[in-house]
Amino acid sequence: MSIRVIIADDDENVRHILRLYLRQIKDVELIAEAADGKELLNFVFKMKPDVVLTDIKMPDMSGLDVAKIIREADETLSLIFITSYNEYMSEAFNVYATDYIQKPIQKKRLFKTLEYIKNMKSKVQxxxxxxxxxxxxxxxxxxxxxxxxxxxxxxxxxxxxxxxxxxxxxxxxxxxxxxxxxxxxxxxxxxxxxxxxxxxxxxxxxxxxxxxxxxxxxxxxxxxxxxxxxxxxxxxxxxxxx
Structure with missing residues (x-):
């Protein structure tokens, strides 16, 4: 069963790395990329992804602020934070993040988390x-x-x-x-x-x-x-x- 993913980071290099990684995982479809919080929010409500990979500090609106709005409307979407900061971990899990990955991106951990999400989705009864x-x-x-x-x-x-x-x-x-x-x-x-x-x-x-x-x-x-x-x-x- 495939999962649909949106990535968000104001750094094009990070988005490029994520793009390359996602291409290596079977049944993962990248459906949109956002460079700021408002763009991410618009994409989420328009495209209804299964997973959001987002940075925390971004222009217009932080990844955490976006996550809080998303969580009010959709409590099943999987949120993965990818960030350079460790001090926001508690806030991330308060919005029920699936994972919190610090940069530089840990490829094996990202793959493991996405496989976990895929497995959980396949168990829908x-x-x-x-x-x-x-x-x-x-x-x-x-x-x-x-x-x-x-x-x-x-x-x-x-x-x-x-x-x-x-x-x-x-x-x-x-x-x-x-x-x-x-x-x-x-x-x-x-x-x-x-x-x-x-x-x-x-x-x-x-x-x-x-x-x-x-x-x-x-x-x-x-x-x-x-x-x-x-x-x-x-x-x-x-x-x-x-």
């Missing part, structure tokens, strides 16, 4: 649900959490909710256990979408999601499993108040 609106295919990566409410299960995505009468256990069996975990007798959560876990009451915690108002619950029974899963798979700056 479409799941067929029988909902109250009919049969629907849902990309598992779009699912934030599944909630059991009385006789129905509510599938929460960023854009829509879907209702099904399928049991929570049955849904859990069909989901990728690398990313989906039971956090409560009434909730299954996609840990890639979790922003923060906060105190709620003695017996449970609230699980908050990026750019989504509703929350899931984490009960004491599932707390240790949740901690273990986060430690194994999370690569972002997750706040745990548990």
């Amino acid at each position: 479409l799941i067929d649900f029988s909902t109250t609106s009919g049969q629907i295919l849902i990309n598992s990566n779009d699912i934030l959490f599944i909630e059991s409410v009385k006789r129905q299960r509510i599938i929460h995505t960023f854009t829509q909710k879907y209702c099904t009468y399928e049991s929570l256990n049955s849904i859990e069996d069909r989901l990728n256990k690398e990313y989906f975990i039971r956090t409560h007798r009434s909730f299954i959560v996609n840990i890639k979408k979790v922003k923060e876990v906060v105190l709620y009451c003695r017996s449970s915690r609230k699980i908050l999601f990026r750019n989504y108002e509703e929350c899931a619950l984490l009960s004491k029974r599932y707390e240790q499993d949740f901690r273990n899963k986060i430690m194994i798979t999370a690569t972002y700056n997750l706040k745990l108040t548990i």
